[in-house]
Amino acid sequence: MSLDTALLNAGSGLRLASRQLANASNNVANAATVGYSRKQVDGLSLTMGGVRTLDPQRDIDPVMRSEMRRATGQEAAAGLRNDTLARLSQLQGDPSDGSSIGGLMGALRDSFTSLSDDPANGGKQTASLEAARSLAGRMNTIGSSMSQARQGVQDGLRDDVDSANGLLRDVSRLDRLVRNEVAAGRSAAELLDQRDAAVSSLSGLLDITPVPASNSGITLMLPSGATLPLDPEASPLSLADVTVSDHDYHGKPDGRLPGLAVNGVPLSATSGLGGRIGEGFKLRDETIPRMQAELDVTAATLAGRLEKQGLRLFTDAGGSPAPDPSAPGAGPAMAGFASRIQINPEVAGQPRLLRDGTAASGGFTPNPANGPSGFTALLDRVNDYAFGAQSAAGVAHPPIPGTGLGPGGTISTGAPTSGRITDFAATVTGRQSAEAAAAKGDAGQATAVRAQLGTLVQQREGVDVDAEMASMVQLQNAYAANARVMSAVQDMWDALLASVR
Template identity: 35%
Template sequence: MGLSSSLAIASSGLSALQSELAVASQNVSNASTVGYVAEQSNVSSRTAGGQGGGVVVGLTTRAVNTALENSLYSQNAVVGSLNTINDGLSTISALQGSTSADAGSSNTLADNVGNLQTSLTTLDGDPTNQTAQQAVVSAAKTLASGLNSTSAAYQTARQAAQEAIVDQVDSVNQDLQQIGTLSSQIGQLRAMGQSTADLENQRAAAMSSLSGVLSVKFQETSTGDMLVSTADGTNLPTHQTDGPLFTTDATLDASTSYPGTIPAITLHVDGTPSSTPDRDVTASLSGGTLGGNIQLRDQILPTMQAELDSFSQTLASRFDAQGLTLFSNADGTVPGTNPTATAPAGQLGFSATIQVNPAVVADPSTVRDGTHDVVGSATGASAFTVNTTRGSSDTTLLSRLLTFSLGTTVQPGVSQVPSSTTGLGANGTLSAPYSGSGSLTTLAATLTSAQGATISDTSSALSDGTALQTAMTSKISSVSGVSVDDQMAAIVALQNAYSANAKVITAVQSMFTSLLTAIS
């Protein structure tokens, strides 16, 4: 082998080692970057006529397992959704009170109903006691206030979800634009035969970010472009200047719903929002933090609101049926008995406005005497006349309230009319998962239990989902991640090899110098 060949081989070795050192250094510096996959410099031997001719530096590639990556993206969406729902329901859980406390001492809905029952029982034993009469009013106020607070918490959580949805739509657009921009650059470099590993890692970071906000699927084309679609196959363009999704904020209450009065999330094919939306894709956006907030806003919280409204209407109507309008709207009416009340059955949003009847607050003795006469019927309550002549010690109404309003029958042998459990919500499409029959205490406990189960199931699913996500991340890290120890060991070996090649070049240069000196 001649001196020129030796010099060429050693020089190509130095170039290759410089490339490998640069890649290893970049791997170490990005070891903690989310979504970063270890890069590797591809070096191959060069031969000519069976003789070694040094090495050739190929394109830098990523040590990626696409199947594992896609599985992690899917799990990111699952965990993002569950985490969002769990956070959104945390305040609701706190408001429901502790079921482990002594009966009557907690702030659960069932305890508040039980405390009202206890105050009525006390008054039944001493109907002339004005303090006992006031205690019934106070217990009723506590019950109504608890319903108001819980309803307000639902709407506060829904409003927070709505505002987050607007922000997350912007986040999706930004990630899609980033993916599109990097894909264009990747396509250009591939066309020129240059390495795209760095850009692919940057794009993977944007893909990982997007997968936490929305459940998406990715498919790379032969040109390097990355196609993005939702879980149901809706294509999300990545090369639009302003991003393809658009929505606006709104102020929510119990009467607002999607579909209906809440603005849709629309897909604008040309990327330009217009007064006529191209396509409503709200239902296609599932998973991730965005999908979790949509689920909270449109399903979970409205269902809880509908359940509470249904219970509130049942509470008020059962007392009203026996001759005491104890609970009402501000005007003293009970939903379901007012023909002009808002549908369904006048109970929509009632838990937010329910209060103790102002007439009862003004005259607590009405809890003993009644507020109105009742015309008896075979299917409803028996007849009752307001106590104006029976005397201050009469307990006729109190017995009716304790036996029937708080019981399972409206009169002996006649079951209570079941509370509404279907056709609920602003658009009448929701249903309550608790039985419409039973005593008020039973209904309260069942409602709280049903909502508590939703919260508990979400928390358990989040725990399981997070554990799986952690396991997947660990697996990907072992396959495609950066081991700092391995990379540092490789750097040391590369530096030694670099030094050896440099010595070869130095020796060859020395030999050239000696040869030229001898010739001269």
């Protein structure tokens, strides 16, 4: 080996050690920087001797990052579901103190039982009227809150779509910079970290999969296989702004609620989008409408069973008859009824009708205004049949509708379709409360999983300051060794030159 070769080898070693020391110091400086991944500088041995210093490379685990993105989306979705259902659950009331719909319906039944013991008692008539008013008021409150919740989810979707467009523009800008740097033969490690951070934030809104492209670029895919356009100046995602009513729904045949569109083309499905946006569509189009449908059919069934016995106690808005749950296509007609149900104005003005009845029905004839004050025929029918398991002696009630519900007539509840209306109401309340409790548990679990994965990613890809400091000691030794080689070569050159003078 010539002295020139030894000098070149030592010089390349010094350059490598110097770059590795600079990289180690950069790792230590960014140890607490969110989204920063540990970089490493490697050397490539050259056939003619010496070492070539390579550009800094990231030390990442693609599989673990994929799991982290999925966990981020699941946490965001579970959080939105928990927040939405928790607010609705608070309005359901506590079954233990009788403030739930099931409890208030039981109180109404008990008031009729008490009234049947003393039909002429004006105080008991008023008590039954107030029990009915409390039940209707609670249904109004919950029904209206569900409508407001759907509108809130729709408005939240609009905000999330705007945020997703902003993040897509960030990813697009960074992706162009990465491609340019790689095409020019320069390191893009820091830009890759920034791009991945933007992709991670976007994964909280949508379930996206980054697919590698040329020059270290990426293509973003949705679960359906649709590709998200990457343009730093565009907003490819869109969702129309609407005011949601109880009769609105998404889909065929005449749904008015919009879905997500990419470059103006509506996606064929929105329920599988994942993240906050996917959960938002699920809440707006499935979960809340189903809960509304359960409440609406409860209200309509109660009103219908009372009317069948001769007492129109509850009506629709304006005093019109309540929708008939057994009528063909009753689902759309019942949509939002719980938020509109009210006390029949005629009964509100004449509480005695709670004893006497409002109309002839099924062999029942109302008690005339000057009839006997101890009239119990209606009250017996209400207690035995309206709140019982049969509509008449030996005749079971028609099944409570469990399908064909909601504004589009496409919702199925899965709730029991026969039995007492009080049992049905209690079941519906319990199911919805349990659903909210499950959402809370799922949110906590999703947060724990995301946090655990975050710790694993940090351990795998983050900076270990102790390890970096130990590496710096080794690099110092390597630097010193190469410097001594250069010093020795210099001494040899000096000796050689001195010998020929």
